[in-house]
Amino acid sequence: MxxxxxxxxxxxxxxxxxxxxxxxxxxxxxxxxxQFFRLPSEIAENPPGARTIRLGGLVKDWTRGATHEFTVTDTQTDIRVQFTGIVPDLFEEGADTIVTGHMEDGVFIATEVLAKHDEEYRPKELTDAFEDRGIELTN
CATH class of the missing domain: 1.20.5 (Single alpha-helices involved in coiled-coils or other helix-helix interfaces)
Structure with a gap:
């Protein structure tokens, strides 16, 4: 050759x-x-195990402290979240949030917390995910 x-x-x-x-x-x-994140209902239907995922929804029942505890909901299913660190200034009850972390004994242990940046904006991904599941949101 x-x-x-x-x-x-x-x-x-x-x-x-x-x-x-x-x-x-x-x-x-x-x-x-x-998929950028999963809704609480999706996690309840198909638990992720210990792997790292993103959880998106609305904040409710926020307890401030060295370890922040709050619930992320899609109005159908609630998931309890724990986060040690500083939350964004715009983080509040009723706000859209996306948290990164993993499930541990039925609690989502977050390593990162994101919050929407103003009252008029809702991320398209979050709106689409809620609409796909037939959940109506008000701003």
Whole structure:
């Protein structure tokens, strides 16, 4: 086999290998990030185990302290949340929130808390998720 033909075959094999690797990364990325967050009802129907997820909904029953305790609800299901740290200034009862963390003994242990940034804005993802489940929200 000529050196030119060997080089061409090597380049084709290398190109196909890169294509397979890139496709695998895309598939894994879609599987992990296909949904920005899950509603409490979705978590109740399909518990995530100990893996890290995002939980989205409305804040209620907030107890302030070194460890903040509050409930995230989608008006159908409530999930109790604990968070140690500083919550955003706009975090309050009735506000939209998305928290990152994991379930532990029936309580969501949050490592990050996000809150909506003004009274007029509700993230499209949150609105869509509520609408998909037939839940009507008022601002």
């Amino acid at each position: 000529s050196p030119r033909k060997k080089r061409r075959i090597t380049m084709i094999v290398l190109g196909l290998s890169l294509l397979v690797a890139a496709s695998g990364l895309i598939i894994v990325g879609i599987g992990q990030g296909g």
